[in-house]
Amino acid sequence: MNSELPPEFIVKVDYDRCRRCRRCVMNCSFGCMTFKDRVVPEHRRCVACQRCVTYCPEYAITVSKNELAYKENENWSPEIRKNILKQAETGGMLLTGMGNPREYPILWDHLLIDACQVTNPSIDPLREPMELRTFLGRKPERLEFSMDEAGEIDLVTEIEPQVRLDVPVVFGAMSYGAVSLNVHRSLAMAASRSGTLMNTGEGGLHRELYPYSGNIIVQVASGRFGVHSEYLNTSAMVEIKIGQGAKPGIGGHLPGEKVGEDISKTRMIPVGTDALSPAPHHDIYSIEDLSQLIFAIKEATDYEKPVSVKISAVHNVAAIASGIVRAGADVVTIDGFRGGTGATPMVIRDNVGIPIELALAAVDERLREEGIRNNASILCAGGIRSSGDVAKAIALGADAAVIGTAALVALGCRICQKCYTGNCAWGIATQKPELVRRLNPQIGADRLTNLLAAWSLELKEILGSLGVNSIESLRGSRERLRGVGLDSQTLELLGVKPAGVGQ
Amino acid sequence: MRIDCKGLYYRKQNKMIRDFANDGETEFILDNANGQRYIGGGIEKKIKITVNGVPGNDLAMFMNGPTIIVNANAQDGVANTMNAGEVIVHGSAGDVLGYGMRGGKLYIKGNVGYRTGIHAKEYKKQVPVIIAGGIAGDFCGEYMAGGILVLLGLNRDEGTPIAGDYLGTGMHGGVIYLRGGVDESRIGAEVSVLEPDAKDMKLLKKYLAEFCGHFGFDLEEVMSEPFVKLLPVSSRPYGDLYAY
Ligand code: SF4
Numbered sequence: 001m002n003s004e005l006p007p008e009f010i011v012k013v014d015y016d017r018c019r020r021c022r023r024c025v026m027n028c029s030f031g032c033m034t035f036k037d038r039v040v041p042e043h044r045r046c047v048a049c050q051r052c053v054t055y056c057p058e059y060a061i062t063v064s065k066n067e068l069a070y071k072e073n074e075n076w077s078p079e080i081r082k083n084i085l086k087q088a089e090t091g092g093m094l095l096t097g098m099g100n101p102r103e104y105p106i107l108w109d110h111l112l113i114d115a116c117q118v119t120n121p122s123i124d125p126l127r128e129p130m131e132l133r134t135f136l137g138r139k140p141e142r143l144e145f146s147m148d149e150a151g152e153i154d155l156v157t158e159i160e161p162q163v164r165l166d167v168p169v170v171f172g173a174m175s176y177g178a179v180s181l182n183v184h185r186s187l188a189m190a191a192s193r194s195g196t197l198m199n200t201g202e203g204g205l206h207r208e209l210y211p212y213s214g215n216i217i218v219q220v221a222s223g224r225f226g227v228h229s230e231y232l233n234t235s236a237m238v239e240i241k242i243g244q245g246a247k248p249g250i251g252g253h254l255p256g257e258k259v260g261e262d263i264s265k266t267r268m269i270p271v272g273t274d275a276l277s278p279a280p281h282h283d284i285y286s287i288e289d290l291s292q293l294i295f296a297i298k299e300a301t302d303y304e305k306p307v308s309v310k311i312s313a314v315h316n317v318a319a320i321a322s323g324i325v326r327a328g329a330d331v332v333t334i335d336g337f338r339g340g341t342g343a344t345p346m347v348i349r350d351n352v353g354i355p356i357e358l359a360l361a362a363v364d365e366r367l368r369e370e371g372i373r374n375n376a377s378i379l380c381a382g383g384i385r386s387s388g389d390v391a392k393a394i395a396l397g398a399d400a401a402v403i404g405t406a407a408l409v410a411l412g413c414r415i416c417q418k419c420y421t422g423n424c425a426w427g428i429a430t431q432k433p434e435l436v437r438r439l440n441p442q443i444g445a446d447r448l449t450n451l452l453a454a455w456s457l458e459l460k461e462i463l464g465s466l467g468v469n470s471i472e473s474l475r476g477s478r479e480r481l482r483g484v485g486l487d488s489q490t491l492e493l494l495g496v497k498p499a500g501v502g503q
Numbered sequence: 504m505r506i507d508c509k510g511l512y513y514r515k516q517n518k519m520i521r522d523f524a525n526d527g528e529t530e531f532i533l534d535n536a537n538g539q540r541y542i543g544g545g546i547e548k549k550i551k552i553t554v555n556g557v558p559g560n561d562l563a564m565f566m567n568g569p570t571i572i573v574n575a576n577a578q579d580g581v582a583n584t585m586n587a588g589e590v591i592v593h594g595s596a597g598d599v600l601g602y603g604m605r606g607g608k609l610y611i612k613g614n615v616g617y618r619t620g621i622h623a624k625e626y627k628k629q630v631p632v633i634i635a636g637g638i639a640g641d642f643c644g645e646y647m648a649g650g651i652l653v654l655l656g657l658n659r660d661e662g663t664p665i666a667g668d669y670l671g672t673g674m675h676g677g678v679i680y681l682r683g684g685v686d687e688s689r690i691g692a693e694v695s696v697l698e699p700d701a702k703d704m705k706l707l708k709k710y711l712a713e714f715c716g717h718f719g720f721d722l723e724e725v726m727s728e729p730f731v732k733l734l735p736v737s738s739r740p741y742g743d744l745y746a747y
Pocket residue numbers: 013017018019020021022023024025039055056057058059060061
């Protein structure tokens with residue numbers, strides 16, 4: 001069938017400036033640029049990944065929206081009409097990448113942070129110590145000490161395994177397969193330099209990264225790819241993946257063409273076969289079953305590692321999280337509906353799940369009410385974009401925040417949402433050697449380390465202005481947040497007062 | 504060494520096994536086992552564990568090397584995500600056996616429950632083998648991505664099907680052999696029924712000889728009935744669901 005899809009973007013080449021170096025032709029991984037006497041763009045192939053625009057030495061290329069591709073109509077947006085055309089042509093589900101881009105409210109942008117004035121002094125973080133360190137894992141209800149005859153005091157309470165974070169931001173789960181090995185290398189190096197964690201996602205851990213085990217969360221998902229006892233033990237923490245914010249209730253599917261030699265080795269499946277992750281874990285149909293898997297992992301790791309359970313933020317998230325904590329999880333990771341993905345049906349990404357801000361507030365509240373908040377740490381994922389979001393998440397009750405997309409943006413991602421094609425021009429969501437090469441892991445690690453260093457400085461400024469000197473003092477401190485432009489029910493759910501109301 | 508498992512909490516029992524195995528002990532006999540979970544879980548040493556009694560769920564989970572002999576029935580989740588080793592059950596076993604199993608052998612004398620061999624997969628020389636002497640429940644071999652699954656259907660009543668519904672549904676790798684044919688209305692859409700060739704029969708004979716050796720079945724008699732084999736139609740059953 002001939003496609004009737006109009007091009008989404010128009011690529012303009014300023015031929016006066018162009019010096020015919022063909023760099024754009026080499027750089028475009030979507031086959032948009034060809035050279036016939038001069039550079040000729042095929043508009044229809046452009047995905048606006050901005051690779052050519054960035055790499056043209058003459059800045060001769062501009063990409064713009066094809067404004068009148070679809071005549072204006074508030075109800076029938078270009079997106080909706082494009083999707084219908086595509087489906088009429090193929091009969092398939094629409095596949096997409098990255099997180100939900102639609103105009104749902106972003107509650108982070110309706111929350112504001114308090115600061116000290118006159119009556120309680122703020123602290124200058126440049127001169128006074130500021131503690132960003134935090135520990136993930138189950139905390140005891142109380143501490144018991146003993147004193148011997150010589151007056152030496154000893155801790156009697158047995159402390160469950162804890163993982164230390166020097167900065168309350170960890171990298172989110174992105175599998176080797178969805179992203180390239182150079183992305184994993186960058187994340188692992190940056191995590192170890194910054195004193196935080198990266199997460200393997202569900203595709204196993206490449207042998208080359210085993211030395212970074214102290215900074216790695218290894219994931220166990222329904223497909224159990226690359227999961228064996230050595231893998232489980234090469235980690236700081238093990239995570240059971242139940243759900244992902246971009247695709248709650250949906251399984252994963254790495255197409256066979258991405259399963260090359262190295263991925264096959266890491267996932268432990270033959271080259272070229274589809275890697276299908278079923279929607280549920282077939283050994284988990286209840287909280288009791290979840291508990292069984294948590295303790296199977298603890299047995300296999302000799303009770304030395306905290307076990308996290310990751311779920312997507314759905315309507316009943318608070319009750320589910322309570323069950324997870326009671327099942328024995330040491331960490332609960334909640335992934336909001338803005339969370340990214342390498343590939344998911346668009347209808348799921350854009351219509352399923354709830355905002356992380358509400359999910360986080362509900363979970364923290366519920367665990368407190370039930371008196372079990374100390375039993376597990378909360379990781380907040382899905383839509384964290386800045387240190388401001390991190391601070392707000394911690395004030396709403398998170399122990400630390402998780403960044404996936406933000407980390408990829410630091411590595412060069414332009415959020416073109418074409419991750420599922422395997423053609424990522426920035427060498428991130430691809431396995432093609434010539435594209436993977438585009439991301440230098442050393443430079444990648446530097447960029448990620450810089451990002452975390454910058455956010456750390458900003459977090460310290462926020463803490464200073466709040467007049468507290470540790471991230472622990474901000475945790476769950478919703479009194480230090482105020483809402484603007486939020487209805488009373490949302491404010492109540494978030495547990496924050498409207499701006500303008502004092503104590 | 505012998506461990507009396509009567510009233511013994513699984514955590515203590517498994518820690519004993521791990522600790523003694525680390526100290527060089529290679530043979531364990533667990534008497535009076537009664538529902539203790541995770542026996543052999545995650546163990547990487549080539550030890551042998553004999554279980555006298557019924558072990559609990561997730562027997563041999565993440566196991567990588569040991570041999571486990573169960574002189575009774577076993578429960579759910581045997582050989583879950585197992586990498587290598589051998590589990591021999593002198594009885595029947597429950598649901599979700601060999602989930603994500605990637606290597607080693609699981610031999611069960613009697614019947615097996617739902618979802619046997621679900622998402623079993625293979626990698627190069629690591630090919631998991633699951634053989635059940637009896638019949639299987641629904642969704643047998645579901646999502647199978649690799650490995651060999653054999654159902655013998657021995658000693659079943661006349662008219663009892665060898666497996667439940669949705670046999671091999673979502674299967675995209677590996678092979679299932681069934682002794683004495685199959686009712687095609689019960690199989691999943693992603694598999695086709697074929698006749699085994701000489702190579703298949705050689706492979707079957709090798710594993711069935713082991714199986715019969717463990718449980719005292721007569722190999723010739725077992726091999727006397729014709730087998731059928733189920734293979735996935737495609738290694739990419741869901742390749743054309745999407746619009747790009
Ligand atoms: S990269 Fe720029 S200068 Fe080089 S051929 Fe393309 S448009 Fe011309």
